[in-house]
Amino acid sequence: MSSVRVLVGTRKGAFILTSDGTRRSWHVEGPLFGGWEIYHVKGSPVEPNRIFASQSTGWFGQLIQRSEDGGATWEPVGNQFVYDGVPGTHQWYDGTPHPWEFARVWHLEPSLHDPDTLLAGVEDAALFRSSDAGESWQELSGLREHDTGSQWQPGAGGMCLHTIIESPADPRRLVVAISAAGAFRSDDAGQHWMPINRGLRSEGIPDEDAEVGHCVHHVAMHPSRPDVLFMQKHWDVMRSNDAGDSWFEVSGNLPTDFGFVIDVHAHEPETLYVVPITSDHLHYPPDGQLRVYRSRTGGNEWEPLSKGLPQSDCYVNVLRDAMATDSLEECGIYFGTTGGQVYASADGGNTWDAIVHDLPAVLSVEVQTLA
Amino acid sequence: MIRVVLPAHLKTLIHLQGELEVDVAAPVTLTSLLDAIEARHPVLVGTMRDARTRQRRAFVRFFACERDLSHEPPDARLPREVEVGREPFYVVGAMAGG
Numbered sequence: 525m526s527s528v529r530v531l532v533g534t535r536k537g538a539f540i541l542t543s544d545g546t547r548r549s550w551h552v553e554g555p556l557f558g559g560w561e562i563y564h565v566k567g568s569p570v571e572p573n574r575i576f577a578s579q580s581t582g583w584f585g586q587l588i589q590r591s592e593d594g595g596a597t598w599e600p601v602g603n604q605f606v607y608d609g610v611p612g613t614h615q616w617y618d619g620t621p622h623p624w625e626f627a628r629v630w631h632l633e634p635s636l637h638d639p640d641t642l643l644a645g646v647e648d649a650a651l652f653r654s655s656d657a658g659e660s661w662q663e664l665s666g667l668r669e670h671d672t673g674s675q676w677q678p679g680a681g682g683m684c685l686h687t688i689i690e691s692p693a694d695p696r697r698l699v700v701a702i703s704a705a706g707a708f709r710s711d712d713a714g715q716h717w718m719p720i721n722r723g724l725r726s727e728g729i730p731d732e733d734a735e736v737g738h739c740v741h742h743v744a745m746h747p748s749r750p751d752v753l754f755m756q757k758h759w760d761v762m763r764s765n766d767a768g769d770s771w772f773e774v775s776g777n778l779p780t781d782f783g784f785v786i787d788v789h790a791h792e793p794e795t796l797y798v799v800p801i802t803s804d805h806l807h808y809p810p811d812g813q814l815r816v817y818r819s820r821t822g823g824n825e826w827e828p829l830s831k832g833l834p835q836s837d838c839y840v841n842v843l844r845d846a847m848a849t850d851s852l853e854e855c856g857i858y859f860g861t862t863g864g865q866v867y868a869s870a871d872g873g874n875t876w877d878a879i880v881h882d883l884p885a886v887l888s889v890e891v892q893t894l895a
Numbered sequence: 896m897i898r899v900v901l902p903a904h905l906k907t908l909i910h911l912q913g914e915l916e917v918d919v920a921a922p923v924t925l926t927s928l929l930d931a932i933e934a935r936h937p938v939l940v941g942t943m944r945d946a947r948t949r950q951r952r953a954f955v956r957f958f959a960c961e962r963d964l965s966h967e968p969p970d971a972r973l974p975r976e977v978e979v980g981r982e983p984f985y986v987v988g989a990m991a992g993g
Binding site: 557560581582584 | 902938941946947952
């Protein structure tokens with residue numbers, strides 16, 4: 525019988541939630557790496573029992589942990605993230621030049637094709653690759669050294685590379701997103717990059733439709749349609765049908781188009797999920813009501829999903845990497861909150877249950893569907 | 896034998912209860928002590944000082960014998976009481992944040 529493993533990164537450790545395919549009863553394991561910030565935990569699609577975790581604190585720096593047994597035991601692997609050459613400067617919050625400094629790994633993306641290969645998105649924004657299962661890391665410096673690099677600025681959370689998408693159709697095609705520089709695509713396995721921000725408009729930057737400078741919060745793709753991308757921007761939910769060459773807005777009837785997460789149903793490539801957040805200065809749901817919004821039309825037409833979610837006095841946030849789906853026949857949707865809840869729906873979003881209530885603030889949620 | 900008191904986060908990393916004990920030949924300096932700690936527990940490389948520049952991380956402090964040794968030169972000799980194991984050497988996560 526199939527089972528599900530939910531990998532949860534929090535401000536104070538990692539947790540592994542497991543259930544059989546019914547998704548009715550959950551076992552909670554953790555905290556792993558108690559007291560450490562776990563920005564992201566993700567398993568290899570090729571070897572699901574191989575899992576990687578990004579472990580850090582502001583005091584003691586960055587570690588990468590690897591498990592070969594589904595999270596039962598872990599060993600530290602390589603943690604040297606050294607920028608190529610002399611990294612130069614990007615823009616600081618006040619517009620002055622600021623040297624590139626490594627802070628932490630925000631996102632780990634194990635390869636769809638090779639269990640020993642994975643990518644890491646880091647702050648200050650850069651992309652690193654490991655070809656030896658995390659033992660060593662080399663920067664794909666063509667991204668950071670793009671002509672626009674010196675213009676990139678941090679968002680409120682730092683200048684982080686938080687989204688990495690590998691095309692299932694072509695492993696040479698990569699899409700990444702950086703706050704607050706925008707989205708970028710490589711068609712040669714990360715050697716060269718182009719900004720893919722045409723169609724984005726961002727109030728609050730001098731040139732509203734600039735080539736770079738947009739605060740992209742997350743990008744999602746359905747594996748059957750690698751050219752169709754969905755984006756939750758700082759404000760605006762966006763869609764591209766041409767692998768990011770151009771974007772158009774699909775916020776439609778959302779109560780607010782500010783938010784962080786966006787994801788796609790496992791079996792319906794035109795079914796999307798977002799969690800609207802009130803505004804850029806009110807990082808909680810409108811009216812204290814936590815609602816996922818679903819579009820079955822690839823955007824524009826959205827319906828609120830609230831059954832099982834708190835509908836009063838709820839003032840949590842849902843961070844950019846904190847939503848994921850399983851691929852069981854009836855697609856499961858999962859998201860974690862800054863209040864420490866992980867909510868799950870085993871019916872595509874129609875009904876929700878908190879499968880755990882009181883974790884530390886959730887930074888990331890990933891799901892593995894196991895045979 | 897040098898006695899080292901690590902902060903909880905680092906003890907978690909090396910599954911340590913209590914103090915860490917390391918052998919370091921005299922004269923013991925900050926550099927030779929940290930080298931010995933990292934050689935015994937490679938997972939600690941980069942957690943107390945930058946792995947490449949070997950500069951102390953900003954929010955890490957080194958105390959011993961009721962003195963802050965954080966700003967001492969890396970090749971300065973540690974106090975005699977630390978060398979002979981009468982006093983522990985403390986690695987401290989600076990108080991900041993929550």
